[in-house]
Amino acid sequence: MNEVDTTRARTPSESVGKSPASYVEAALTPPVDVVEDGTGITLYADLPGVSKDNLHLHVESDTLTIEAESSLSVPEGLQSSHTEVALARFRRVFTLSKELDTEKVSAELQHGVLKLRIPKMEQAKPRRIEVKAG
Structure with missing residues (x-):
């Protein structure tokens, strides 16, 4: 599996003089851990503040795209005095191996972490060959 999109998000100061659309389309690249075993791969993507609906x-x-928008908001009556991350969009694109079964992808979002499981196709899974003695 290879990552395709390495676009980094621009900060508001970097966007000065750029068209407003380029900042609106910018997205953060979420950190992703990929774990492979004999039956497939599991991706863990950090997506803080993202709900299932977003x-x-x-x-x-053979392309997997993860896109999300966070919905972190300041509680009513309070005002933010400092914002570390002003951009609320995430985007990551991967090229998947041909041996993965993209028809059987499962996804779970819990506590800001997306868990994606992509199994290998049956013919790509390791198997034991029985030897008969005659």
Whole structure:
């Protein structure tokens, strides 16, 4: 599996003089851990503040796209005095191996962490060959 999109988000100061659309389309690259075993891969993506409704996963051919928007907001009556991350969009694109079964992808979002499980196709899974003695 290879990562395709390495676009980094621009900060508001970097966006000065750029068209407003380029900042609106910018997105943070969420950190992702990939664990592979004999039956497939599991991806863990950190998506703080993202709800299920604001998470969009797409698999097309051999490309996996993760897109999300966080919904962290300041409680009513309070005002933010400092914001570390002003951009609320995430995007990450991966090229998947042909041996993965993209028809059987499962996804779970819990406490800001997306867990994606992509199993290997049956013919790509390791198997034991029985030897008969005759």
